Amino acid sequence: MSCPFATLPRHLRVASFCALMAWLPAAALADTSFEYDRPSISPESGSGFEDKPGWSTESFAVAAANPLATDAGYQVLKAGGSALDAAIAVQMVLTLVEPQSSGIGGGSFLMHFDGETVQAYDGRETAPAAVDENLFLDGEGKPLDFMEAVTSGRSVGVPGTLRMLEMAHEAHGRLPWAALFEPAIALADGGFPVSARLHQSLADTPDLLEDARAASFFFTDEGEPLPVGHTLKNPALAVILQRIAEQGSTALHTGPVAENIVARVQGHPAMPGRLSREDLATYTAMExxxxxxxxxxxxxxxxxxxxxxxxxxxxxxxxxxxxxxxxxxxxxxxxxxxxxxxxxxxxxxxxxxxxxxxxxxxxxxxxxxxxxxxxxxxxxxxxxxxxxxxxxxxxxxxxxxxxxxxxxxxxxxxxxxEHGTSHVSIVDAHGNALALTSSIEQAFGARMLADGGTGMPGGFLLNNELTDFSFLPRDEGGTPIANRVEPEKRPRxxxxxxxxxxxxxxxxxxxxxxxxxxxxxxxxxxxxxxxxxxxxxxxxxxxxxxxxxxxxxxxxxxxxxxxxxxxxxxxxxxxxxxxxxxxxxxxxxxxxxxxxxxxxxxxxxxxxxx
The missing domain is CATH 1.10.246.130 (Gamma-glutamyltranspeptidase, large (L) subunit, C-terminal domain)
Structure with missing residues (x-):
């Protein structure tokens, strides 16, 4: 199609972006102060090194790891939302389009500036109350193989991203909480094109096939990773995000979504974890x-x-x-x-x-x-x-x-x-700025896809953040290691x-x-x-x-x-x-x-x- 660079809006003047963009009609969404226009953006290649021009703006800017996520934040800022509002929209879309790196099944750290005060919001995962310092030792007291620990129920910590973002939104949000989920819900319902980076990440993670739910969602019937450009819909995540939009973080930390998370962790076929419903219900974000x-x-x-x-x-x-x-x-x-x-x-x-x-x-x-x-x-x-x-x-x-x-x-x-993560930087037109880094640790976390009890295809991935603790709790002389596993502790x-x-x-x-x-x-x-x-x-x-x-x-x-x-x-x-x-x-x-x-x-x- 014809797409002269000079005719693009300034926020879309990206190297090679004409080949990546084809705007679709606006999605039919709820009548709120923010209405999301669903674009069709194929992200740039995630392999190799692709020159980028840098971007000049006058009043606000959002930088994120995927064009669909960046666009969601841009639309929120354009509608008058705060930097924090935009960050929520960005993170929910990243849960969908960059599932290998971060999501609602993981944790985050947020630095926020409101024009006067700098604040640090902690949404880091915590260890379940039932663990002890020997969590990652085998029967002979030796550390487990790292990848054996990663791909197990033992590695899953209590997720904290949603609770933290909710806490920050109460202080710094301008748009309604529910409106900020519209981009991710629309994209999950309508589907998004699998990017080169997601395809390559799937190809590099064959052990994801060992989880039946993940295998049927991310791979073909022949066990091949979904091809670049494949339209991937995530109906389970759309339902889960709708519940969170309506009920807040409680929808993840209690009820059927929480029960599904616990069932997945405790029911791991090779190495069950100790995450409980009480761990999820009592998780607290911190400032x-x-x-x-x-x-x-x-x-x-x-x-x-x-x-x-x-x-x-x-x-x-x-x-x-x-x-x-x-x-x-x-x-x-x-x-x-x-x-x-x-x-x-x-x-x-x-x-x-x-x-x-x-x-x-x-x-x-x-x-x-x-x-x-x-x-x-x-x-x-x-x-x-x-x-x-x-x-x-x-x-x-x-x-x-x-x-x-x-x-x-x-x-x-x-x-x-140590692996993983995604980063978001945003400045808004109201004098606010933030830096948000979020993670599920390894690519695709613990290799477990939770469908929230919906019974539908898709969902979100659970983290393996507990492998950020030291596997060895003490040295040979018995001196404890500061970052050893302890109940309700946050890993370094x-x-x-x-x-x-x-x-x-x-x-x-x-x-x-x-x-x-x-x-x-x-x-x-x-x-x-x-x-x-x-x-x-x-x-x-x-x-x-x-x-x-x-x-x-x-x-x-x-x-x-x-x-x-x-x-x-x-x-x-x-x-x-x-x-x-x-x-x-x-x-x-x-x-x-x-x-x-x-x-x-x-x-x-x-x-x-x-």
């Missing part, structure tokens, strides 16, 4: 005190424990700030070998602290009684002195420090996999929703965050440095190649670093392993004319706004 840290000319605000995100991001950036300055990044906007070496070494040291100290604050005391001891300039200066210019500390040399007097000594948690997270302000803390500068498991920390830290220290715009910063380490091997984004760079890092003692590093960054930064947003070229997200 926590945000952590705000001065860095360069900015105040960076992020989530406190049980997230390790802000503390570890700002430890990395704080150590880099303590080192002698380097020359500016070269003309091609790529970090130099010297900067990469410093960044990787600071990451080793920060992750060593993370693995000893950070866990749910209801169960673990902060070093010296205050989490900010980990960010004390004198402490970071001492840690930065451990970084040598030409030699890597390696995994054995990066030990946790002692940031404050400790009443309890914790053992260091062994490194284990790497999610790093971030809001940035000027040093006075009054003027919003940026909202950002990422998907990517433990590497969220590296992705967010690098993007902050590129935007706010090097002067790149949001899209340029997101586009930069990734380099990460969790303490041992250094992973370089495959195909994005020269052989000379790889060799130079190897000569400094880094063990190099090129691999695909699929971040899910979204960022919106204030400009003189309004805002400029970027979306990760490694995924299918876009930014929309006016």
């Amino acid at each position: 926590r005190d945000p952590l705000c840290t001065d860095w360069l000319a900015y105040r960076v605000c992020g989530f406190p424990p049980p997230s390790s995100g802000h503390l570890t991001v700002m430890q990395i950036l704080g150590m880099l700030e303590q080192l002698p300055p380097l020359e500016a990044p070269p003309a091609d906007k790529r970090p130099s070998v010297d900067w990469l070496h410093r960044f990787l070494e600071a990451s080793r040291l920060a992750f060593a602290d993370r693995n000893r100290y950070i866990a749910d604050p209801a169960f673990v005391e902060a070093p010296g009684g205050d989490w900010t001891t980990l960010l004390d300039p004198d402490y970071l200066e001492a840690r930065a002195k451990l970084i040598e210019a030409d030699t890597s500390l390696g995994s054995d040399g990066a030990k946790p420090g002692n940031p404050g007097s400790l009443s309890t000594t914790w053992a260091v948690q062994p490194t284990q996999p 997270s790497s999610m790093s929703p971030t809001l940035v302000f000027d040093r006075g803390g009054e003027r919003l500068v940026a909202s950002l965050g990422s998907a990517g498991g433990a590497a969220i920390i590296h992705y967010t830290a690098r993007t902050l440095a590129a935007m706010l220290d090097w002067g790149l715009d949001a899209q340029q910063a997101i586009d930069l190649p990734h380099a990460i380490t969790l303490g041992g091997t250094v992973y370089l984004e495959e195909g994005h670093f020269s052989e000379a760079t790889r060799q130079a890092l190897a000569e400094r003692g880094h063990e190099i392993d090129p691999r695909e590093l699929t971040s899910g960054l979204q960022a919106i930064r204030r400009t003189e004319a309004g805002f400029f947003g970027g979306a990760d070229p490694r995924r299918e997200g876009v930014v929309m706004g006016d």
Whole structure:
């Protein structure tokens, strides 16, 4: 069809978007102050690296991991809704179109700014009341195989996303709660085209076939993943979302939906879990005190424990700030070998602290009684002195420090996999802004699809967030690990929703965050440095190649670093392993004319706004 780029509305001027768009007539929806126009958008390819232009807006913007989700948020903002209203609409659509990453069966962290106050809303999953620290040990007291634990009932935590969003909506919503579910309900009823990324995720997750409900919904009769472009309807999710729209989060945490969740977890054929109806009914979202840290000319605000995100991001950036300055990044906007070496070494040291100290604050005391001891300039200066210019500390040399007097000594948690998540950044026309990161952990979570007792095809996926706890509860000497499993405890997270302000803390500068498991920390830290220290715009910063380490091997984004760079890092003692590093960054930064947003070229997200 004919689709001249110049004739598109500004919010749809996306690279290659003409080939992806064909607007359909408006869906017949309830008569409310918000009426959703159902588009037909085929998301961009989720494989490889697709250049994106970045998007300029004047009064508001929404950045999310799928065009259908972004569009739902855009329509809510266009109708006068708040950033929080838009985030609810976005998250419900993500539950449908990006089920492998997040949804109502998982948990979230939300950073919110209402023009005056920064708030941190905690919707992280909790461990069932009936578990103990041996949850992920076998009969001989040895840790279960990681994937065996993931694909079991034991891995499922009490979901918290809905309760948290409901709590935040009571404070910051402008449109009715029910209206915000209309986009997801319309898309679930009418169907949406399977994206390249969803298709590839299904192809990469054959163990999803072991769940009969998921197999019949996401795969063909021959066991093949649904093809790209297939119209996928989700009638079970449409019914569930309609109930939530009418009844609130109670519709998920009690009644037939809750009973179905419990039946799925406790009825797992190989390894049942201990989630109960009481666990679901009594789940409480929390508001926590945000952590705000001065860095360069900015105040960076992020989530406190049980997230390790802000503390570890700002430890990395704080150590880099303590080192002698380097020359500016070269003309091609790529970090130099010297900067990469410093960044990787600071990451080793920060992750060593993370693995000893950070866990749910209801169960673990902060070093010296205050989490900010980990960010004390004198402490970071001492840690930065451990970084040598030409030699890597390696995994054995990066030990946790002692940031404050400790009443309890914790053992260091062994490194284990972390995956998943989706990120949303939004600024509205009313002075509100937010950063929302949500997750079900692994791709497709615990590989269990709950239909809410509807008996219809589809539904939503249950999380495997309890595998974010340490499988080993204690070290060989019997010293407990801070992030071990305990009843009603929230597992440590790497999610790093971030809001940035000027040093006075009054003027919003940026909202950002990422998907990517433990590497969220590296992705967010690098993007902050590129935007706010090097002067790149949001899209340029997101586009930069990734380099990460969790303490041992250094992973370089495959195909994005020269052989000379790889060799130079190897000569400094880094063990190099090129691999695909699929971040899910979204960022919106204030400009003189309004805002400029970027979306990760490694995924299918876009930014929309006016």
